[in-house]
Amino acid sequence: MSEFLQQLVNGVTWGSVYALIALGYTMVYGILRLINFAHGDVYMLGAFIGLYASGWFHAAENPNPLKALLVLLTSMLLSAGIGMVIERLAYKPVRKSPRLSALITAIGVSLLLENGGLLLFGADPKFFPQIIPAHNISLGMGVVISNQQVIVLAVSLALMIGLRTLVLHTKVGKAMQAVSHNHMAASLMGISVDSIITFTFMIGSALAAAAGVLVALQSPKIEPLMGIMPGLKAFVAAVLGGIGNIPGAVVGGLVMGVAEVMVTGYLSSTYRDAIAFVLLIVILLVRPAGIFGKAVTEKV
Amino acid sequence: MSQLQVDGLDVYYGAVHALKGVNVRAEAGEIVTLIGANGAGKTTLLRTISGLVPAKGGRVMFEGKDITKIPAHEIVALGISQSPEGRMVFANLSVEDNLELGAYRRKDGAGVRKDRDAMFQLFPRLLERRKQLSGTLSGGEQQMLAIARALMSRPRLLLLDEPSLGIAPLLVRDIFKNIVEINRGGVTVLLVEQNAHMALSIAKRGYVLETGKVVLEDDAAKLATNDEVRAAYLGG
Ligand SMILES: Nc1ncnc2c1ncn2[C@@H]1O[C@H](COP(=O)(O)OP(=O)(O)OP(=O)(O)O)[C@@H](O)[C@H]1O
Numbered sequence: 001m002s003e004f005l006q007q008l009v010n011g012v013t014w015g016s017v018y019a020l021i022a023l024g025y026t027m028v029y030g031i032l033r034l035i036n037f038a039h040g041d042v043y044m045l046g047a048f049i050g051l052y053a054s055g056w057f058h059a060a061e062n063p064n065p066l067k068a069l070l071v072l073l074t075s076m077l078l079s080a081g082i083g084m085v086i087e088r089l090a091y092k093p094v095r096k097s098p099r100l101s102a103l104i105t106a107i108g109v110s111l112l113l114e115n116g117g118l119l120l121f122g123a124d125p126k127f128f129p130q131i132i133p134a135h136n137i138s139l140g141m142g143v144v145i146s147n148q149q150v151i152v153l154a155v156s157l158a159l160m161i162g163l164r165t166l167v168l169h170t171k172v173g174k175a176m177q178a179v180s181h182n183h184m185a186a187s188l189m190g191i192s193v194d195s196i197i198t199f200t201f202m203i204g205s206a207l208a209a210a211a212g213v214l215v216a217l218q219s220p221k222i223e224p225l226m227g228i229m230p231g232l233k234a235f236v237a238a239v240l241g242g243i244g245n246i247p248g249a250v251v252g253g254l255v256m257g258v259a260e261v262m263v264t265g266y267l268s269s270t271y272r273d274a275i276a277f278v279l280l281i282v283i284l285l286v287r288p289a290g291i292f293g294k295a296v297t298e299k300v
Numbered sequence: 301m302s303q304l305q306v307d308g309l310d311v312y313y314g315a316v317h318a319l320k321g322v323n324v325r326a327e328a329g330e331i332v333t334l335i336g337a338n339g340a341g342k343t344t345l346l347r348t349i350s351g352l353v354p355a356k357g358g359r360v361m362f363e364g365k366d367i368t369k370i371p372a373h374e375i376v377a378l379g380i381s382q383s384p385e386g387r388m389v390f391a392n393l394s395v396e397d398n399l400e401l402g403a404y405r406r407k408d409g410a411g412v413r414k415d416r417d418a419m420f421q422l423f424p425r426l427l428e429r430r431k432q433l434s435g436t437l438s439g440g441e442q443q444m445l446a447i448a449r450a451l452m453s454r455p456r457l458l459l460l461d462e463p464s465l466g467i468a469p470l471l472v473r474d475i476f477k478n479i480v481e482i483n484r485g486g487v488t489v490l491l492v493e494q495n496a497h498m499a500l501s502i503a504k505r506g507y508v509l510e511t512g513k514v515v516l517e518d519d520a521a522k523l524a525t526n527d528e529v530r531a532a533y534l535g536g
């Protein structure tokens with residue numbers, strides 16, 4: 001029992017990271033019907049920017065939560081800027097082209113970021129500094145959680161609540177919903193569809209960057225290709241929840257994280273990566289629209 | 301100079317020549333109707349005025365300003381609003397949120413709330429359903445919402461694309477009464493309709509569009525008695 005609870009705690013923590021990344025996939029898909037394959041690489045960039053920001057703010061000397069927060073926010077902000085540049089330079093020019101062009105562009109951007117990362121940061125792993133030194137907290141019944149896990153959970157939760165508030169209760173959030181429903185009707189309201197799309201990319205990128213920093217806190221070895229697998233799995237998580245659906249992405253991420261940790265714990269770590277694709281196949285067979293997705297026909 | 305003046309408008313969709321040198325005008329305070337068969341180009345004309353579709357030639361002048369190249373979201377701020385064909389309400393947002401989005405460009409919160417209440421007065425059915433998701437409204441209610449939403453930007457020119465489409469005749473009468481009331485409030489209305497009878501009964505002037513060209517232009521009352529119009533659009 002205690003082992004199961006322990007796995008659950010680990011799974012939920014890990015899953016909340018997937019959820020953060022999956023949110024970016026799902027928001028961009030919702031608004032553009034585009035799978036942004038470069039999204040996992042923004043997560044990687046977020047971790048690297050966090051690494052550099054830790055240096056700028058001397059966050060590892062006399063570590064304190066405030067400096068760590070500054071690192072996190074810096075990474076999110078700069079990554080939002082990167083998201084904006086990617087959207088403007090790569091995706092906007094092909095927005096009116098056939099969908100295949102956009103897909104190929106996305107793969108191209110992903111390769112560019114990965115190889116750019118190799119060039120810039122080198123292929124050897126870098127070590128993310130200890131900006132929050134780890135210690136364990138006992139939850140009773142033999143279940144332990146690290147303070148870093150608590151931070152991952154707390155930050156993810158705060159970001160998700162923030163996103164929910166933004167989308168449901170602010171003017172720009174309602175504009176995002178309007179654009180994702182119908183570009184033409186949104187422009188007739190006086191909404192600049194271009195600005196809303198850019199804004200959506202920025203939010204998604206900031207969330208992925210936060211995920212990058214949070215993961216690097218716990219597993220400090222970071223390298224330019226580190227975004228590929230989590231990116232792919234978060235994408236599966238988004239599909240699992242119903243792509244385009246925001247709560248779905250969160251649930252999909254959690255399911256993915258828990259499934260992965262459980263499989264590692266009870267079967268074998270060999271299957272760790274396989275479970276994502278098993279889940280993908282199952283969901284595509286059983287409920288192709290995803291857990292929360294409506295089985296609606298694609299609108300044009 | 302007319303409030304709206306469309307001069308020699310040419311619009312293409314790829315190789316399809318949808319508007320062929322169309323001239324249309326609307327004076328401030330008028331209801332002008334545009335009738336024509338399916339595919340005549342009525343929607344295309346409204347979309348081009350709203351900046352949703354680019355013009356290949358000709359120009360659209362509004363209150364003395366050339367707006368042909370202005371993007372759609374800025375045209376709203378200039379005082380032209382549209383209730384589009386098929387209504388296009390934001391299905392997963394509430395009635396209230398839809399109205400709020402109609403006022404997206406406005407900064408005067410108090411004025412927006414006042415106008416929203418005015419919309420509820422004009423369309424009481426929307427008041428009863430203010431928290432309801434607009435996708436669950438009936439077709440007629442969605443049409444009312446689309447018109448109310450378009451009015452929330454305080455337009456001086458309102459473009460209406462087939463407000464009677466798919467709506468029961470009794471409700472159509474109500475909606476046309478609303479249109480007259482809106483017009484009395486000082487809003488110019490350019491009304492696209494297949495229901496030519498109703499449209500000509502409330503309009504001052506009308507245009508008949510056929511395969512991308514204006515083939516007739518006259519006072520609405522005269523169009524209603526014109527033999528060709530009667531044969532083609534009024535069922536004889
Ligand atoms: N997006 C588009 N792409 C290509 N052709 C189009 C497009 N929209 C309209 N057309 C064509 O342009 C012509 C005019 O269409 P439009 O929708 O303006 O007609 P309409 O008068 O509004 O017709 P209806 O009464 O059926 O609404 C038609 O031949 C139509 O097929």
Ligand SMILES: [Mg+2]
Binds near residue numbers: 343385
């Ligand atoms: Mg039409």
